[in-house]
Amino acid sequence: MSSGESRTGGDASGRSHAAGLAHRVPDLGALELLLAVARLGSLGGAARELGISQPAASSRVRSMERQLGVALVDRSPRGSRLTDAGALVTDWARRIVEAAEAFDAGAQALRDRRDSRLRVAASMTIAEYLLPGWLVALRAQRPDTAVSLHAGNSAVVAQRLLADEADLGFVEGVSVPAGLDSAVIAHDRLIVVTAPTHPWARRRRPLAARELAETPLILREKGSGTRQVLDAALGGLARPLIEVSSTTAVKAAAVGGAGPAVLSELALGEELAMRRLVRVPLDGVSLARDLRAVWPTGHQPAGPARHLLSLTRAQPRT
Amino acid sequence: MSSGESRTGGDASGRSHAAGLAHRVPDLGALELLLAVARLGSLGGAARELGISQPAASSRVRSMERQLGVALVDRSPRGSRLTDAGALVTDWARRIVEAAEAFDAGAQALRDRRDSRLRVAASMTIAEYLLPGWLVALRAQRPDTAVSLHAGNSAVVAQRLLADEADLGFVEGVSVPAGLDSAVIAHDRLIVVTAPTHPWARRRRPLAARELAETPLILREKGSGTRQVLDAALGGLARPLIEVSSTTAVKAAAVGGAGPAVLSELALGEELAMRRLVRVPLDGVSLARDLRAVWPTGHQPAGPARHLLSLTRAQPRT
DNA sequence: TGAGGGCATAAGCTGGGGTTATGAGCAGCG
DNA sequence: CGCTGCTCATAACCCCAGCTTATGCCCTCA
Numbered sequence: 056m057s058s059g060e061s062r063t064g065g066d067a068s069g070r071s072h073a074a075g076l077a078h079r080v081p082d083l084g085a086l087e088l089l090l091a092v093a094r095l096g097s098l099g100g101a102a103r104e105l106g107i108s109q110p111a112a113s114s115r116v117r118s119m120e121r122q123l124g125v126a127l128v129d130r131s132p133r134g135s136r137l138t139d140a141g142a143l144v145t146d147w148a149r150r151i152v153e154a155a156e157a158f159d160a161g162a163q164a165l166r167d168r169r170d171s172r173l174r175v176a177a178s179m180t181i182a183e184y185l186l187p188g189w190l191v192a193l194r195a196q197r198p199d200t201a202v203s204l205h206a207g208n209s210a211v212v213a214q215r216l217l218a219d220e221a222d223l224g225f226v227e228g229v230s231v232p233a234g235l236d237s238a239v240i241a242h243d244r245l246i247v248v249t250a251p252t253h254p255w256a257r258r259r260r261p262l263a264a265r266e267l268a269e270t271p272l273i274l275r276e277k278g279s280g281t282r283q284v285l286d287a288a289l290g291g292l293a294r295p296l297i298e299v300s301s302t303t304a305v306k307a308a309a310v311g312g313a314g315p316a317v318l319s320e321l322a323l324g325e326e327l328a329m330r331r332l333v334r335v336p337l338d339g340v341s342l343a344r345d346l347r348a349v350w351p352t353g354h355q356p357a358g359p360a361r362h363l364l365s366l367t368r369a370q371p372r373t
Numbered sequence: 374m375s376s377g378e379s380r381t382g383g384d385a386s387g388r389s390h391a392a393g394l395a396h397r398v399p400d401l402g403a404l405e406l407l408l409a410v411a412r413l414g415s416l417g418g419a420a421r422e423l424g425i426s427q428p429a430a431s432s433r434v435r436s437m438e439r440q441l442g443v444a445l446v447d448r449s450p451r452g453s454r455l456t457d458a459g460a461l462v463t464d465w466a467r468r469i470v471e472a473a474e475a476f477d478a479g480a481q482a483l484r485d486r487r488d489s490r491l492r493v494a495a496s497m498t499i500a501e502y503l504l505p506g507w508l509v510a511l512r513a514q515r516p517d518t519a520v521s522l523h524a525g526n527s528a529v530v531a532q533r534l535l536a537d538e539a540d541l542g543f544v545e546g547v548s549v550p551a552g553l554d555s556a557v558i559a560h561d562r563l564i565v566v567t568a569p570t571h572p573w574a575r576r577r578r579p580l581a582a583r584e585l586a587e588t589p590l591i592l593r594e595k596g597s598g599t600r601q602v603l604d605a606a607l608g609g610l611a612r613p614l615i616e617v618s619s620t621t622a623v624k625a626a627a628v629g630g631a632g633p634a635v636l637s638e639l640a641l642g643e644e645l646a647m648r649r650l651v652r653v654p655l656d657g658v659s660l661a662r663d664l665r666a667v668w669p670t671g672h673q674p675a676g677p678a679r680h681l682l683s684l685t686r687a688q689p690r691t
Numbered sequence: 692t693g694a695g696g697g698c699a700t701a702a703g704c705t706g707g708g709g710t711t712a713t714g715a716g717c718a719g720c721g
Numbered sequence: 722c723g724c725t726g727c728t729c730a731t732a733a734c735c736c737c738a739g740c741t742t743a744t745g746c747c748c749t750c751a
Contacts, residue, residue: 076401080477084708097728107710110709110710110711111708114709115709118707124484125480125484130728130729131716131717132715132729133716133728134729142619144483146620147472147479147501150475152394153472154472155398155469157465157468158398158462158469161462162398162441183461183464191647192647192648206457303464303467328506329684330510331513417698425740426742427698427699428698429740429741432700436739449747450697450748450749451747452698
């Protein structure tokens with residue numbers, strides 16, 4: 056423990072800010088409560104909706120205000136309305152709660168494995184970024200559909216479908232595995248990104264295919280959908296600088312300045328918006344790829360599978 | 374209680390699922406812990422990083438696994454690695470934690486009001502959707518910059534800047550208030566959306582400007598940036614079906630099927646992706662608008678203001 | 692074979708969040 | 722004009738989730 060003590064003083068380098076997040080952000084229950092208050096205009100009403108007592112709600116909101124150092128609701132003898140700051144906080148809180156809903160829907164699908172009526176197999180990128188949203192939507196419309204989820208690469212997805220261990224699959228590879236029918240549900244594109252400090256970040260002239268092929272890149276492992284597409288586009292030439300097994304690890308390496316990386320734009324929303332990574336324009340190579348729903352040839356999706364499929368269509372191009 | 378029971382049937386309805394979210398989703402502390410375990414490959418290491426004891430970390434992860442009904446980490450005598458399911462869960466968890474970081478950065482800015490070195494005034498849409506991300510990035514680069522935030526419409530932003538109550542402003546209106554210099558930092562667009570059940574959702578032919586002007590719409594109140602742009606584009610003709618004072622309320626009404634709504638595409642990411650709302654193509658009207666940073670004429674942003682400004686540039690068009 | 696890192700178990704404390712019971716401010720109505 | 726009904730606040734009490742320290746086992750490596 057003494058070693059622990061001695062370290063504590065240093066306050067964990069740059070990460071000290073993130074460390075106490077949980078102490079500075081109200082917990083999910085409190086945020087849900089705040090949303091309910093916003094919607095219903097009354098502490099007591101919100102309490103009833105969440106199945107707790109009115110004093111509990113009152114004290115919880117109060118302690119949230121103390122924690123944030125900001126008045127969130129105007130209490131009056133005939134109801135409670137959000138303050139200006141409260142409205143803003145509530146909007147930010149909603150993002151957390153929505154992320155939590157997606158988490159919940161996903162986690163439920165990982166658990167339900169046994170008796171589920173709809174068994175889904177999906178590639179990692181889709182399972183990470185798209186599926187939770189679909190599951191939330193599905194649950195909203197058909198709350199009683201138990202879904203199970205298995206994530207793996209294209210080969211695994213195909214295998215599970217053909218072994219009747221899954222009813223519906225999603226793949227992101229460049230080709231559709233044999234024995235499966237498919238429908239395109241969205242378009243994705245791989246993009247080249249670097250840390251803002253990298254020389255390429257300031258390039259104006261688009262990168263040529265050859266340059267990309269000749270430069271060592273941070274990449275997903277061979278066999279991943281992302282890698283397949285890139286190799287195909289470059290003619291199998293992609294040179295790995297580092298090879299890692301998750302999108303997250305690729306991003307971490309790129310943000311850390313290890314070098315240029317190639318990633319699905321699906322995975323890069325936040326990083327691009329916050330400029331932790333910047334996109335490098337590319338010329339002469341098309342890294343577009345289709346995201347597809349797949350199912351065993353002949354077995355048109357029906358029932359819950361068909362319903363989920365209908366939710367995934369027409370991903371808008373913003 | 375009994376009275377509570379009887380009422381519950383009424384409006385809770387679809388929302389019943391959301392009620393217990395906090396019981397089904399691990400709290401932020403647990404999620405942070407999971408991320409640390411993923412990054413460090415060891416429970417004890419993660420515990421040290423978060424400043425808690427190793428048994429605390431162990432038990433916390435265990436109870437998280439119990440709660441989710443899924444094994445998340447493979448413990449071995451020489452470290453812990455995520456299981457496949459654990460990797461997926463961790464990725465979903467990261468979204469929650471990121472939303473929480475944005476929340477925290479925003480909340481901090483609402484609190485710091487007093488002694489802050491950088492005072493920001495922003496329009497609602499920007500404060501809601503863009504600013505928290507910028508603040509997170511700013512904090513990552515300059516952890517000691519205390520920022521304060523005041524949200525209001527363009528007029529309020531201008532007033533605060535001119536009264537030297539703010540150092541930097543952000544507006545979304547159609548024109549730049551007098552006395553201010555500005556720089557375009559991003560492009561936004563208003564779009565027409567309806568619930569998927571609305572007849573317009575199935576339209577193939579784009580909507581003409583006249584049709585839009587003649588149809589009663591769910592709108593933000595007069596004076597809001599959104600409304601200004603729409604009125605300008607239609608020649609002051611927009612007919613309100615319902616007028617509400619927050620983006621959220623507009624979305625809620627639209628999702629509920631009250632009618633078509635006009636909203637910033639910034640506000641609609643989730644809703645479009647999950648198809649709670651669908652976009653109606655529009656023809657002959659340009660609802661594009663610039664988002665601008667503004668400051669008192671002559672007072673070029675310097676110091677922290679300049680730095681924040683540099684983070685906001687070049688919002689990528691996806 | 693002993694040192695060290697990693698995880699688990701056990702026993703005990705603390706506090707946040709819950710409950711019930713009660714009071715007080717304000718609106719609307721017979 | 723005072724009752725009824727809605728709101729929120731305060732007080733006193735309880736419980737358990739999550740923390741701590743102390744310990745032990747397992748495995749690896751020098």
